[in-house]
Amino acid sequence: MTTLRTILWFVVAAAAMLGAVWLAERPGNVTAEWQGWRLDTSVGALMVAVVVLILVSIGLWLLYRWIVGAPGALLEGWGESRRRRGYRELTQGLAAVAAGDGVEAQKHARKAEQLLSEPALTLLLSAQAAQLTGDRDGAKKAFNAMIEDEQMAFLGLRGLIGQALRDGDQGKALALAERAFKLRPQTPWVVHSLFDMQAQAGQWKAAQETLDAGVRRKVVAADKGRSLKALLEVERSREAEQEGRAEDALSLAREAFGLAPERIAATERLAALQIKAGDGKKAMRTIERGWAVAPHPDLVPLYLEAAGESEALKRVGVVRKLAGQNPSDIESHIALAEASLEAGLWGEARRHLETAGGTNPPVRVCRLMAEVEERAQADPAKVHDWLAKVADAPADRSWRCTACGAHHEAWRPVCESCGAFGTLQWRTPGTYGQILPPEQQIALQAAPALAAPTGSSPPP
Numbered sequence: 001m002t003t004l005r006t007i008l009w010f011v012v013a014a015a016a017m018l019g020a021v022w023l024a025e026r027p028g029n030v031t032a033e034w035q036g037w038r039l040d041t042s043v044g045a046l047m048v049a050v051v052v053l054i055l056v057s058i059g060l061w062l063l064y065r066w067i068v069g070a071p072g073a074l075l076e077g078w079g080e081s082r083r084r085r086g087y088r089e090l091t092q093g094l095a096a097v098a099a100g101d102g103v104e105a106q107k108h109a110r111k112a113e114q115l116l117s118e119p120a121l122t123l124l125l126s127a128q129a130a131q132l133t134g135d136r137d138g139a140k141k142a143f144n145a146m147i148e149d150e151q152m153a154f155l156g157l158r159g160l161i162g163q164a165l166r167d168g169d170q171g172k173a174l175a176l177a178e179r180a181f182k183l184r185p186q187t188p189w190v191v192h193s194l195f196d197m198q199a200q201a202g203q204w205k206a207a208q209e210t211l212d213a214g215v216r217r218k219v220v221a222a223d224k225g226r227s228l229k230a231l232l233e234v235e236r237s238r239e240a241e242q243e244g245r246a247e248d249a250l251s252l253a254r255e256a257f258g259l260a261p262e263r264i265a266a267t268e269r270l271a272a273l274q275i276k277a278g279d280g281k282k283a284m285r286t287i288e289r290g291w292a293v294a295p296h297p298d299l300v301p302l303y304l305e306a307a308g309e310s311e312a313l314k315r316v317g318v319v320r321k322l323a324g325q326n327p328s329d330i331e332s333h334i335a336l337a338e339a340s341l342e343a344g345l346w347g348e349a350r351r352h353l354e355t356a357g358g359t360n361p362p363v364r365v366c367r368l369m370a371e372v373e374e375r376a377q378a379d380p381a382k383v384h385d386w387l388a389k390v391a392d393a394p395a396d397r398s399w400r401c402t403a404c405g406a407h408h409e410a411w412r413p414v415c416e417s418c419g420a421f422g423t424l425q426w427r428t429p430g431t432y433g434q435i436l437p438p439e440q441q442i443a444l445q446a447a448p449a450l451a452a453p454t455g456s457s458p459p460p
């Protein structure tokens with residue numbers, strides 16, 4: 001391309017040079033006559049005049065273009081400054097939102113709305129400003145308008161879900177979460193919120209589908225997905241049993257236990273159904289396997305029921321077999337101490353409690369020690385000493401929510417305080433996630449606490 005142009009220039013320059021030489025070799029005059037006017041000039045002067053004429057014409061054309069285009073350019077400049085002012089209002093509004101000044105934010109939102117033709121951005125500001133000032137209707141209006149905008153629909157849904165939850169309208173929140181999930185199935189808070197809401201509503205199958213999608217998109221870790229699936233199957237098994245589908249109930253429980261034998265609820269469910277079906281031996285094996293990975297006091301009576309042993313001394317032997325599956329765990333020693341206590345084996349009971357308690361016995365151990373001393377009718381001062389220790393003893397293991405830290409008397413699939421599904425763990429306080437690592441704390445703050453009454457957006 002460039003070489004072609006260079007060659008062309010050479011040709012033109014050569015032609016011009018040849019023309020000039022040709023003209024110089026042939027000097028002459030030009031005479032023009034018109035309506036009584038007469039012009040005498042040389043050919044060279046005429047050529048110069050023609051070139052000057054062409055240049056002046058080009059100049060006039062450019063001047064004309066500039067004059068015609070000026071109003072447009074002026075308008076453009078004006079629009080530019082308007083837009084700049086609009087964005088300044090928007091920025092100040094967002095700064096006011098960040099500072100928590102709702103009134104100021106609303107003022108800037110209104111100005112930005114007048115100046116900018118960007119409904120999506122100004123709506124977002126208006127919604128946040130309305131939320132800050134506690135203007136629920138204003139916020140709702142803005143969120144609803146955002147739903148109509150393709151880019152903002154997701155944010156609008158998020159706002160409306162938060163409002164529905166604060167209103168206690170679970171059904172509406174669930175329907176909105178389903179819409180949000182359709183829009184962005186890869187967003188973690190959508191997956192988690194929808195899953196928890198479906199579980200709260202007892203929609204186990206739907207929750208399962210959401211969970212599967214979450215695992216597929218790596219929003220839920222595979223290991224956590226497996227454990228939650230097992231707990232969903234435990235609930236489905238309960239449902240099947242209530243509906244009289246004993247076969248389904250048992251196969252679901254078996255699948256749940258196979259997936260997550262470390263979930264005590266799965267062990268309990270399968271063992272209870274096996275006992276009900278008259279298969280005590282199988283139930284005992286189930287509980288032994290469960291005890292090996294996750295022992296829990298509730299499994300002991302179930303194990304004794306499966307063994308069908310009623311004689312106190314023989315029951316100690318039965319519990320010893322169970323404890324043997326996990327001999328170093330505190331639950332094994334406490335279970336043996338309790339069985340020994342029932343059988344009147346005070347020394348045996350004391351020995352297990354001493355092992356269970358170590359140097360700093362927890363509340364349960366102190367209470368049981370007091371009971372042993374009382375029933376053994378030994379020194380009354382010892383009973384008193386053990387009961388006095390209860391006040392300062394470290395807390396026992398209990399059902400605690402790993403999401404919110406709430407304590408529960410018994411296992412339940414959904415945490416009553418935060419609404420999360422499958423978060424209850426049998427633990428001592430301090431070993432659960434109440435004090436979260438910093439990166440997790442930030443994540444929790446960034447996500448809207450949909451299930452909780454308080455969230456990232458302040459309550460009205």
Ligand SMILES: [Zn+2]
Nearest residue numbers: 401404415418
């Ligand atoms: Zn909770």
